[in-house]
Amino acid sequence: MSPVLFWTFAAIMLVFGLMVIVNRSPVASALSLVVSFLGLAALYISLDAFFIGVIQILVYAGAVMVLFLFIIMLLDLRTEALRKPNLMALFGGAVVFTLFLKILFDVSYGFEGGRAAFPPIDRMPQGDVWEIGMTLFGGHNLPFQVVGALVLVASIGVVLLSKRELK
């Protein structure tokens, strides 16, 4: 992918990611999150992970976002009123955040191995969905079934949690 496209999509993802935590209205935050995830899906596709990119759009920009917006609507959240901020927590958060950024820049610019260009890949004759399917059902069959059980347990848990009377 050309550097221009990469930095454009990275900037879209980061700017709208920042909007998620800057916006005071929860609905605006949720919509910024959709745009941020669309930029992320473009980055996945730039890394030749077409299947993961499509799944990202379907699951996050589709299902998860609808769920978020639905809950915001259900709870009838308005734009937050400005409260007196907890200065101690704000200061601590800013310090931890700055230190994290410093370590991040040190690590990512100090990583010599990552400065090489991405090695070329052969055009996959079967496509990456086929390859992922073979890996998933061939080598990772047990984790796949465990995840199936997990999703079942989660859906039962959600139904139980949503009942009015917890017994």
Place this chain on the structure above:
Amino acid sequence: MVTLNDYLLVSGLLFAIGFAGVLLRRNIIIIFMALELMLNAANLSLIGFSRFNVQDGLPDFDAQVLVFFIITVAAAEVAVGLAIIVALYRAKQTTHVEDITSLKF
């Protein structure tokens, strides 16, 4: 030329944004969204390493399967988390974390 380091930097910045959201915001739904950002930042670096680690002319598909599992678990986590938030709102009538202090010592 876009290198692996650029992807790792972008992924780390996205993680940092999510991290700042969790630390600085007080609305529990926004905190949950920031959590999703952090989860996706980890996914981006996994896909970056998968593309970088080419064997026999193909990317490492084990990493992409791992991302597939992470997305599945994250979707289940969002459903359970939002159900907990709804139950919490029903009990306390608030989504502001500073109003929820039942477990505070």
